[in-house]
Each structure stands twice: as structure tokens, then as C-alpha cells.
Amino acid sequence: MQNQTLPGRLPVKMLSVAIGLALAPVAAFADTPTTLDKIEVTGSRIRAADAETRQPVLVVTRADITRQGFTSIADILQNLSSAGSPPAARSDALASGESVGGYYVDIRNLGASRTLVLLNGRRLGATTSGRQDLGQVPMSAVQRIEVLKDGASAIYGSDAIAAVVNIITDNTFDGAELNASLGQFSQGDGRNQQLSLRVGTQGDRGGMSAALDYSKEDPVWAKDRWFSRHGDAGPDYPGSGWSGVGRNGSHCNPCANGEDIKAADARWWTLKDGGDPANPTDYRPTDARDRVNANEQMMLQTGIERRSLFATAWYDLTDNVRLEGEALYNQRITDQQVAGYPLSYDVPANSPFNPHGVDTEIVRRLWEVPRTTRSDLQTFRVSGALKGAFQFGGRDFDWDIGGLYNRNNLSKTGHGDASKLALNRALSPDCGTAKDANCRPWNPFLPNGVGGPGALSDPDLQTFLFPYFTDTGTTSTTVYSANLAGALFDVPAGEVGIAVGYEHRREEGRFVPDAFKQSNESTGLAATTTEGGYALDEFYAELSVPILRDLPFARELTLSTAGRHSRYSNFGNTLNSKFGLTWRPLDELLVRGTVATGFRAPTISNLYGGAGSSFERYTDPCGVGATNSVNGNAACNAAGVPLGYVQLGQNGVPCTGYPCQTPDEFINQSNLGLKPETSTSRTVGAVWSPRWVDGLDISLDWYQYSVKDMIIADSVGRILRDCYVLGDAARCGGIVRAPDGHISGLTYGVANLGRMETQGYDLGIRYRLPELAIGQIKLDWQTSYVSQYDEEGNNAKGDKIMIGRVGQVGDSSVFRVRSTLGADWEKGDWGVRYGLRYYSAMKESCVPNRPCTHPDRFANGEPDAIRRVGSNTFHDVQVRWQAPWDATVSVGANNVFNHQGPIMFTSPGGAFPYYAGFDFGRTVYMKYQQRF
Template sequence: MRSNFKTKNLRQFCASAAIMALAISATTAKAQDQQSAEATQETEESDDLIVVTGSRIASPTVESAAPLQILDDAAIDESGVTNVQELLLENPAFGTPALSRTNSAFLTSGTGVASIDLRDLGSNRTLVLANGRRVVAGIPGTSIVDLNVIPTQFLERVDILTGGASSLYGSDAVAGVVNFVYKKDFEGIEANGQIGLTEQGDDLRYQANLTYGTNVADGRGNVMVHFGYSNENGLLSRERSNTQVDAISDIFFGGDVNAERDGPFFSSFPPQGRFDVAGTPNVGDDFTFDPDGNLQPCFTTNGTTCPGGVGPNGFNRQAFRTLAVPVERYLFATAGSYEISDYVNLFFEGTYSRTESSRIIEPFALESGGGTGIYPGTGRMPIENEVNGTVLVNPLVPAEIVAAAQDTDGDGLRDIGFQRRLTEFGPRSGDTTRDFYRFVVGFDGAIFDDKFNWDVSYNFGQTSENQTSSGQVNIQSFQQALAAQADIDDIDGDGDVTEAICINADARASGCVPVNIFGEGNISQDAIAYIDAQATFQTKITQQVIQGNIYGSLFELPAGPLGIAAGVEYRREESEEDNDALTNAGLNGGNKLGDSFGEFDVLEGYLEVKVPILADTPGFQLLEAGGAVRVADYSTVGTVVSYNGTLTWQPIDDIRLRGTYSRAVRAPNIDELFAGAGQTFPSGLQDPCANDGSGPNGGVTATETSALATACRAFAGVNENIAANGGEFQLVQADIQGISGFNLSNPDLEEEKADSWTVGVVINPRSIDALRNLTITVDYYNIDVSNVIAAPGRAFTLDQCYNNADAQSCSFVTRRANQTSTNSAGSIEFIDAQQLNGASLKTEGIDVTASYNTSLEALGLDGRLSARVAYTHLIKNDFKQRVDLDADPSAGEIGTSQDRFTANLGYSDGPFRIGFTGTYISSAVTDDQFCVDCGDAVDAEFYLDTQLNYKVTEEFEFYLGVDNLLDNDAPLIPTSAPFNVTGSDTAADVYDIFGRRYYTGVRMRF
């Protein structure tokens, strides 16, 4: 199967490449003169005023007081990426993405989304702009933009501004801004086609793009359109030898996280079922089926093989999991302008994107108990049912189980517990379609003899998502199908007295068919049809922005013009999420999820000034100060203020010193304020009242005087429990499994506040001819976010309530006031987690960039050489669940390595160009909250990519590339270990999981 799959894809690769090349070669259009690629690359200042990200004031250079990195269209082309996210993640300023193809297969929302995260401060704290204006989010209730909607080949450049920028751009710019700048005033045709494949013959990727631009009305206007299509086929865990089976590390048994596999470690939900007959599973009273279909006792606790060869007793989930979700993308973008008069222009932008993604994961794991089990109350399946005073035994239950079963819940009827993988339903699958619309229309122009420029615009964006999922079950229907009796009296009137029928008459009328869970393959298609529950999820996000800006020179100072910019902006956002009715009620084998709707609006105004203090003076080629302030009035949090200050000192032409301070804000998003409650059943929690060690069994006693015991006995039901258990608080298994809780929004949240500092130097030794094209920047950054919006962890809530007498934490814990049929009095029923403003974030580090390009004539060689390096050293990345507690440091952990760099080296000679890109990630450790003194969990990684280009004519270019040229394997980070992405046996959002891969393509320019 493996070799056949590879051969098929290789044939498809070759055929598609040939067809694509022929199709594009046939394109004809009027040729447009192109500037030679070998033209000088020396930096020259222009008299034209331009606006760069980080300031609203136009200036004749791209120099920025804040750290600003720019990726131009050449860098995008030479990367060979399908989605611009792939290129940005090579930059060390970006952290681990919240969402990507390789970490979203198991999400209920967000499959296939591509996001970015500056400084590892969270994607909600990175503001994404297109042409300096906001872009509607791709995830409901958030500000996270899906980069699938960005037309990669329509980009002129990408500006990456790090550090707080809320005073210029508003909320969310805490970590910085990423501004995607589209092509402008383009004439002619650009077309490209590309196809790629991994060395293993999988994850076929191909794309085709066409951009057309023309001047109209004798040059008074320009219109551009762009069409793009891309398809990434995806990758399954079973298609790679290192992820074909579940893996787990020795760390769960006292060893090291980077130990060799103790595997396979299969799931304890086998497809033939495991059946507990006495209410104490895994201690000698389980049954399962052996490979010959015989029912045998099973005593295993590790989910692999029962003693004596009975088994296997587990299930290999990896055989059904998705490593990288397939994503198909359609894009249309347009932009244009028209000169109405000498002082007024009309401009517009429009973008439409449709993204389709899908995923599969392992078949549903069903159990009798637990929060999402068939019997969440008792946790037990009755195998006897009383009908009209007669006790009837379910005829589908094997005799051995019937004989061994006991009445464990005290209702006088025998019952069992079970765990079973529903392989008859097939894998769980999900299909997601997202439609993105965005248009901008506005006017701009100049006034006061061109001293000031102005613009006004209206920006509308909408993202809608439709998702369907299969492989879940209707809990109520499953209960009815498990309550079966022998139809010896032909109750259903079909003439068959040998069959089993559902006991409930209403259920039978609705199509109920008894379900046989005993043995693999025994669930009939009719039973599946009755039990199956398809889940649906629809969302819609709408953003509207009206803004006006004016910028220019107020008057001349001795050192130059006093720059000023001002503007107002009104923004309205709405978001809604609609789940199906079964999901709302928690009756489809998953947690209960509420629907969500929320909206807010905000009116903002800003003012920015740039003051040249000294210029062309010994020791002060330039001394310039700047500042900005923004006031915003939110319908949710009221009035907030952000501001910044900048200082630039250029003592000589070759050296420029710069520094910034900013106060940035992030207003709470719609989900944090208004999301519907979502239920969860957390695992691994320990009730402090049952584990303080004072009683014979570890529970709190009636006479203990500790603060913890006092706190426990203050809850209703705890004293009743102690009295019922001989003076000690005790729990049963149902109590431990029955802990639930809701994730809650909070309409009373306040805004986050961030203080951001940067201090740096820019060195460009233009006075030395050999080094005039060398630029080096070194910047120190420090970002401190307070009032952080976060939901405390449930273990943290228990600790703070019982060990630190924190009243707020205790308010989120609910204990049962009385004994129930299945749960003990005083046991924990709910531990809720609500969004609060109590946490803090702090990151600190150093960025270094260097770029150089030169002709090789001095060495007697033809051609040019170019090089660029971007390096980040992370000093600190700390999170505090509460400001008065110790920090949880993540600098140096997997995903936040302390040292990262990307380096580019290129050589060009006439029509030939070759480039290399190296990306380095330093060694990293696992989470210190999980494993203390574990040592290095993974070694350092260095990835090398290359691309070769050959320009056949001025209009036609051919290229081919290899990513991960060294064929690095992703480090082993086993299942359930911190940073593991389910199904990948590694941190798939950090490390390359594809291995060496090849691509080729052509570009046409007319």
C-alpha cells in the first residue's frame, strides 16, 4: 500500500507539472519592460513621501524609530510558500502559532486556520493589518486573523513591527503589528504555477496564481485583479513510520521525557470492548474478547495485552489520526484607484477567500460512565430491566458476563461498566468551509498646497464558517438501544420471535434497533443509523470600520519639518456561534457547549507628532523625538488611553540610536466577554479534602484543626460525608469521575495594559565603500503585560481555595450538599474556570539583524552576493496566574527556545540565481511544571532550504526548490507529554514533520 500510494502521487506530480507548465506558457499578453534583477541594490533616499508601519507620518525614508523588519515580494517568491504563515514562522520574532495545518486536527473550531503570534504573547495580542487597515477575524469571538485570506502572490511587502503600537492602530497591538501591503499601480500580467511533494510521496501541494493590472482613463486610474488557487493534500499519522502507533515516554513511570518509546502504548478502549462486572475496574473483574472471539477475564491496567496472551486489549489511535489537515483555498483580490481631480482620488480594495479543510481522528471512545458516558449519572449499564413487574435480561449480553455481573448501584438490578471503541462507525471526521469577504472604499488627496495628505475610508469584513462532523453518538438514543429484551411474544408484530427489540415502545416507533456492543463488528448498520449523531457548527463574524486620517508638515523647524498626524476611527464588531441542539445539551458524546453572541463598538481618536530637534550638526546628524496618544471609548470597558514616545539620535551618518516606550492596551474580545458556557470534565484533579493525609485513608477528619480541614468542613455536605464514613472524608470512584465544570466568560472584564520598551542601534557604514550595503541592527525589547485576561487552572483554583483561603477561588467550587444515588455528599460537582483580569505576562529579549549585498567584481567574479540574518535571544517569557504568585517561566522550553535565527544567502549571475535559507532552533526543555530537572528534552535543530531560479527570458522564469534539505526528523515528544500535538509524537507546531520535500514552478511576467 505504501509504495502504491507514493507511485500514484509521483505520477500525479509529473503529469500536473507538465500540464501546468504548458498552460502557463500559453498565456499571452502585452509585454511590459522589467527592471533587471542585477540592478544596483544600494539604498537611496527618495524625495517621495512614504508611510511605513509604525508611524502615520510620511517621511522620505523607511527608517523607523521602532524595530521594523520588512519582507519584500522577492523574499516571498524565493520562499516557495503556499501560505505566507510558513514564511513568517521562520522569523524568530514569531512564536509558536496558535493555529496551523499541523496542530488543528483535534479542535472543535479552527481546523486549517493559519495564525501568527509575535513574541509568544498570544495571537490575540498581535494585530494584523492589510494596507494599514484592520482585517476581520477568522476565529469567532477573537481578533485572530486567518492568514489563508491573505493573497500571498499579491503582496508587495510585509511589515513586521515589534513592540506595543496601540497608540497608532488601536487595541490588540500589544506584541506588535504585521501589515500586509498589497501591490499598487501594477500594469501587466504576472502568473505562476507551482507543485510540490515530500520525499515520502505524500502531502502533495500545488498552486496557481494570476495577477493582472492596467491603467484606465489615460492613466488617471489603475485596476488590479488577482486570482489564486492552492491545494495542500494533507498527511495522516499512519502514512509515516514514526507515527504509525501510539508512543508514550518513560516519564509517566518515573523516567525521562526523551526516553525511547515504551510502546506501542495503545488506548484502553478496545474495539471488542472491556466490561467491568463488579464496579472496580482493572483489579481483576474485567472481561474482554481474545483474538478468536472468546470472552476471557482481563486483568491488564496498561491497555496493551492481558496476561496469558488474552488480547490485545487496546486500540491504536494513530492509525486514524491526521498529522496535517488538507486545505484547499480559492482567492480573489482586487484593488484600484481613480483620480477624480488633482486633489481627490477614489480607491478601493476587495478580497474574497474560500477555504475548505477536513480532518479525521480515531473512532469514538465510548464508556458507560464519566461525564460524557452513556450513563453519566450511575456510570453503569443495566443488563436487567424491570418491565411490567418482570425482570428481563438483555439477550445480547454474553452469558459469562451475566453470570459474573453484580448490582453495584443498589437498585436491585445487575449492571456492568464498559469501555469500547466504536470502529463500526468509522473514524470521526469533520469538514469545514470558511468564506471571507472584505472590501474597502475611500477617498484620499492633498490639501494646503500638498502640505497635508488625507484619507477617509469604510472597511467591511465578514467571515462565516460551516462545519459538519460525523462519528459522534446520540446519548439518549444509545441508552434506548442498550435497553433490549427478547421478543418472544412478537411485541413488534413482525412475526419474528427470535430477535431482540428495544424495550421502550416510543423508541421502537422512532426506529430504535438494539445495539450489540459485545465484540468487534457486532453493531449493525441499522443500529448505527439510529444512534449516529451528526454535529454542526456555524459562525459569523462581522467587522465594520470607518476612519479618517490627516498627516503632513505643520511648519518648518530649524532641523526640518514638524510632522503631525491625526485621525478618528469608529469600529463595530459582532460574532456569533451556533452549535446543534445535541451539542448544546451535551448529548452527542461530547461536552455541553452553549451558543455565543456578542458585539461591541468603539470610537477612537489619535494624535501623533514627530519633532526634529537637531540636524546636520556635529555629533547630531539627526536628533528627533516623537510621540502619539490615542483615546478610545468602548461600549464594553469604557474609556482607555494608550500612548508612546520615541527618540532617534544619529550622531554620524553611519550610526543611528533609537528608543521607544509605549503603553498599549487590549480590550477584552467578544468570547472573553460573552461566550456561552462550555462544559468540561477535567481529569487528574485531586480533592484536597480527600488527600490531605490526616485520616487513615488520607481524608480530612472531624477532629482535625488545620486550616485546610476547617476550609473543607465549611462546605455543605462535607460534614455529612465525614459522619457517614466513620469520621473521615472519603470518595468513591464515581465522585472522582463526576467532577465537571464550565468555562465561563465574564462581561465585567477590564482591558489589559502593556508597558513596552525598546532600545537599539542601527549601523550602516555608508562612509566605507565596501560596507555601504551592510546594515546591522541590535534591539533590546521588554514587554510587561498586566491585568492579563486568563482563566485560572482548576488545580490552581483548588489549591488557592483550600491551602490559601482565597474566597474568590472558593466561589468557583461547588460541592454536593447531599448524598445522591451515585455520588457522595460533599464531593466536588463543579469547578468552574472564568475569565479574570488577575494574571500577568512578561517577555524580554534581544533582536539582531544584519543584511549585506555586494558585487563580486572585486574578487574577479561575476554576479552579486546577498546575505541576511535575523536572530533573537529570549531572556525571559514569564506567566503569572496571579501577580502576587511566583512566575511560570517558559523561556528555554519547547516552543520558546532561547536562541533562534534565520539566515539567507543568495547568489545571482545574469539569469541564474540560487538561494539558501537556514533556520536554527536551540535545544529546549519540557515544562518545568510537569517535570523538574528533566534536562534537555530536545536537541537543537537546524533546517536548510534552497531554491534555484533561471530566467529563460525576461518574461519567463523557471525555479525549483528543496525544503528541509538535510531531511531532519522531528524530535520525539510522546503522547500526552507537554507540547505534544496529538497524533504527531512531537511538537508539530514547532518542528518540521514533513521531512525533505521538493517543489518546482514557473513564473510569467508580461
């Protein structure tokens, strides 16, 4: 980092870039122009010399951003070696709620809600689930991004458990700049385009700048990729993942008079080719030809469109007081499509289309009308501050008073789920008669593609059965703050620095599902309203005490400490602290260490979320087809599961692939009694810049995190394992089984039952070679090694393991090693950047009827068969040219060799058998930047 004075006639002591928090003090105003040797960095509110190396902070510069082919801030951060699995991946086609379409980051695999995101030092607004969308900020406005890979709740409050990401905008830009880019996958799809304009002007007493961005990414369809077009098991198992609820429709007969439709003697029938749907003899037994590959209608990657405007301004009211302000508007439109709904419905005996004259159950995928969702999220954000400086007792102090308001308005429009009210009318004998003239009759026995009275291909019938559903949501964040920082007194080793401050924050949120969902009168998933809020007041203090300086093997020895007291309106008080030690035995070697406590407050959806339903994919351990089946043990027998039971999937057909999707809705809900998560983080590291190798910097850090009282969303698989495998009867209470043994109902929620520990190492090597005849070469190699990642949980009594996922290193997303290498060459007007992204081998739990490399493996005292796959490496290349008319032209490719990851049968992070964090193909692109 370098120092400079701001443009203008006022003498200012200020940083060249706004690395420090916007809530931290602005540089002091003095009598003569001065530059400082003290800087502000993310992780501390006290300015200090060489502060950028005192904590494990990774800096991503504007040059790093422009010289890569990624389209968002989140894409850049997702490719950090310390990043975990992508939260809310765009390949999770079945995702719903507020988070869809957002760009989030997860550091250390601790979850996106445990990484705090700041914009110029102030919190971004969050969804009711606590996720902060990085895509709100126009990329053209970003000057740099700092990632503090350490706990920092003592400095920033809740959510700063794993890391803090601080996005710094260029508020001193002077001039104009136009950027345009165009790219797509080499398969010819997934086209992305971006256009941005940045303008700014700076004067003696004030300045302003603005950035306007537009971006659009087209969807990618599952049928257009080798790993997703064949169903959920990949190309080597065609048809094995297909749905038993076909587009042609099947009905059960005999199924009348309350007979169990899943009974062994029940038969399912489908209309013969050319058959008369009114003739009971024109139906044949349903067979494999009636199954359907739902992926033919599903998006692999959602389409997304963004419009962003960011503006900032500053004005010097006096020689010692500055007024600053920021405003942001962002609109995010996301389009999703999944296959037509797999309907299971009773056709009444008196329906004119019922050929049997008795109540008959029919199952039919509504193939003619795929389910679509358009999410429109608009963000409005304003912030401002008065900042200044004064002297007291001959010492300089900085102060600021500021405020922030952030509001997200969400509207989700869905289509493709049928109204149950309309279905009942369409199947009644009065539909279309004088008694119900506005009704459109439906014949569910007609297969897809077959015309005739009541065919679902009729546009009028589709309009009648499929209304548009609208969900709405609003979240808001309001912050008021005051901060003061300076030097208290001198000690032999230097100044004792201090920062103190106060912050008031209020979070409010509301998400209202459509009335049809709330009343369960549509074929979509039922849901109720989420609504709530809380307020908090926080006080913090930070102290930096130099102990030794300029002594042999103690060029510097500094102790830092910070504490933050938070009082929440809903759960009470919490106090968090942080201690740091910096030791510089030699000028070129710095040793650093921190110990910090942290917390994460329950989110609005954790506390006040409405109940929701879902059709879950799971493996029933009581089924004989399951890997490590316990069919016949005491717990399964007590639940009434018969010997030889095979888990039933959609349409009540026995599962042949696992996990298998339930034919019944399960209920998940919030928990008003949640308390905050607590954490402890530790880091020890060293930064070495050998004096005999100019331009070389090497850093090595060890980290350890321990999180207790984790708020975990219970899962169906976890509950079934606890109940039937581990024999914990307390976990069986919410499971409802039908007489034939299949699970017909399950209720679960969130609780403070989790705990986890992880540790590992980060190695960073940056080398700027001396300029040679062949040009300037820069190398940046970042590697993360995870030595431990264990997650466990207790039941409500705290005396039995609930999760038992010890030894998760190597699981999809918890890679043992992730490494990135960036090599940049520049000579004259030309430059080339080469990037490498390495992921070590993965493992996954074995599923029945699929390859299993270690079928006899045991872990934690129980069978734990796993499948291992090898490592993966992706290569990126960009070539750039500085044009004589002050422009830059770049062309490049991400995953230039079109590397394909392995099939992952457990579909980690998405809805398809592929790790969601890997590239879906080769992306080629071109960028143009024009400066004025």
C-alpha cells in the same frame, strides 16, 4: 525604498510601494511631476525622510516570499526569528472552534490576539476569540510585508501590544502572471498544490488589478510519523500512551445497584475470541491486549483547501482627489479526523443484548466510525476611500475618508459522535419491534471486527446512531475613518509634522453549536451559544518635532509622540500614548528608542462566550504517581484523597503516563466582567551602515514588554497546583472529587489574573556584496535572543501567586535563541537560495515514567523537575532558472537533510509528543512562474 511617480498624466507625489497605511494620506497632487524623499511606513501616519529606520520594522519582500518553499504568508512569518509558537497548529488534532484551519502569527510569544494584522493598513476580520487569519490574502497579490516589532496601540488601537503585521498588496500591477507549485513530504504524503493568476492594467486616470488563488494541502496521518505512530510517548515507549478504552469494548460486572464502578473489587470483562455475547461465561478479564492506540486513526496535520479572490482599483476623480477600493473573497475548507469516540454508557437491564440482566456499564471506543469535522469558512470583505490633498497657509495636507466591512461565515459539519437519543433507543427492548420499527438495535458487547446481530459495522446502524452535526458562526467588522496629515510649521531643524484622525468600529460575533451539543444529547462535548458585540469611537493625534539637524554629532534629533483615546460601549474609556526619539550622530549611524502604552480589549468569546466542556489532560498532584506528588499533605487530606491514591484516567484505569486524560467532562466558561489588558513596551536600538562597507546594514534592538491584567484562560493544572501545592483554599472551590478521590468535575474560565514580562535583543545583519565575477551574493541574518520571559498571576484578591511560571526562557516555543540565515546567489539566469533556521535547546516539565534530566531541580521555592533537550537546525535550499520565455522555474526542499526534532513528552503546541513548530519531514517542491 525608492521613490517614483505613478503612471498617468496627473502629476503625483506618491511612494513606489504602499508601505504606509491605507488609512494614512495618499501623496499630494501638485502642479508639476515630483518625487518625494518622504515615505510612509508601518508604525506612523506621518511621512518623513528615512522613516523606514526610525522604528524596529522588518520588511519581507516579494522576492523573499517567492524564493522560499513555504505555502502561506503565515508560514513565512512563523519562521521569523521573533515569532513564537504557532497558534492553532495544524498538528493539534483535537482543536475545535472557529480557529481551526486558520493561519495566525504570534510575535514575541505574547499570543496571536496581541499581534495586530492589517491589510493595506486596515484591520483584518477576526474570530470571536480575536484571531486574524493571514491565509485570507492571496499570496500572489502580496508585494511586501512589514512587521513592526513594537507596541503601537497609540497608532492603531486595541491588540497592537506585541507587534503589527501589515500586508501590502501590489495595487499598481500591470500585465499578467501565472504561478503554479507542487510539493510534498519526502515520505510521499502531505501533498500541496497552488495555482494563482494575477492580472492588472494601469491607465492615465485609473487602474485595477486582481489576484485569484487556489491551494490545497493533503492531510498527514499520525501513523505515518515515527514520533506519533506509537501513542503519546514516542517509539521508545510503545503502548505507554495507548487508551484504556479499547475498540473491543469492556463492561463492568459487578457494577449494579449503584456500586462504584471504580472500586478496587470491580472487574472489567471483554468477550472471548469466538465467544457468544449472550453467554455470561464467555467473557474474560480485560487486559493489555484490549488497549488501543488512538493515533492509528488520527491526523497529524489537517487537510486544508483555499480559494481566494482579491481585487483593487483606483480612479482619479480630479487632479486632487482619488477614489480607491478593494474587495476580497476567501473560502477555507478544513478537514479533521480523530479516533472513534471513547464511549462510556449504561446498558439497561432489559436490553436484549445484556447478558447479566442488571444495569451494566460498558466502555467501548466507537472505532468503526472515526470522528470527522469539515469546517467551511467564507470571508467577504470590501473597503473604499476617498483620498486627496490641498494646500493651506502654503503647506501641503493630505486627507482621506474611508470605510471597511468584513464578514466571516462559518459552517462546521461533524460526524462520528453518537446521538444519546438514538443510543437509548438502540439499547431498548422495543428497538426493531413493532413499537419502534424504525430503530436499529445495537449490541455494544460485540468487539470491533466481529459480526452478528447489532454489530456496529452495519452501515444502517451507523446511519441511525451517528447523525451529522452542524455548527454555524458569523463575525463582522465595520469601520469608518477619517484622517488628516501635514506640516504645521517650520522650526530651525525642519517641519513639525502632524496627523490626526477619527475611527468608528463595530465588532459583532455569533457562534451557534448544533442543537445536540447545546442540549448535551450527543456523545460530543457540550457547548452553548456565543453571541455579542460592542462598538467604539477613537480619536488619535501624532506629532513629529525635529530638534536638531546637520550639527556635529547631531545630524538629526527628532522627537515623536502619539496618543489615542478610545471609548468602548462595554467597558468605557482608555487612553494610550507613545513617545519616540531618533538621534543620528553620524550619517551612517542612527539610534532609536520608543516607549509606548497599549491595551487589548476583551474579545467577544471572552465576554459572551458560551460554556463548553472538555476531557482535559492533566496531572493530579494528590496522586502518588505524579512528579513532585503532595499526596498526604493537608490540602489533599482535606479533599478526601486517600493515601496512596493513583490518578484515574479513561475507563477508570490508573494512569501510567502523564499528563493523563480525565474520564469526566470539565466545564469552561466566559466572564462578562473582564476589563482590558494593559501593557508598556520599550525599545532602544541602533542601525549602522558603515560607509566603508557598501551594502552592509547592521541593526541591534533591545525590547521589553510588560503586560498587566492579562486575560488568561485558567487551566486544570494551574488550579490543582494552586489548591494542593500552594495551599490556596480559594482556588479549590470548583473542584469536585468522588469518594474514591478522583476528580469528577471542575469548572473554570477566564479572568484578568495574569501578568507577564519579557525582554531580549534582535540582531539583524544584511549585506549585499559587490557584484563579483562569480555573481551577486546577498546575505540576511536575523537573530532574536530572549533574556527574560516570566508569567505570573494572582488570585482574585491579588495577594497570592497563581501561575508562578518565572523563568520560562527555554520552554518549548520560548527559545533562548532563534536565528535565521538567508544566503542568495545569482548569476545570469541562475540563482540559488540557502536558508538556515536555528532553535536553541528546549526544556519541559518532567512527567512520570519518562526520562528526566534534572529530577531534583527546585524553582521559585518548590520542586520543578525538568528535562532538557538540545538545539535543532533546519536547512532549506532552492535553485531557480530564468527561462528565455519570461518564466521562472524553481525547485527546492525545506529541511533538505530531513532533520527530526526530539520527542517532547508534554506535546507542546499540538496533540503529539513533538514541538508543533518543527518540520514533520523533508518537503520537496517545484514552482513555475510565467509572466505575460
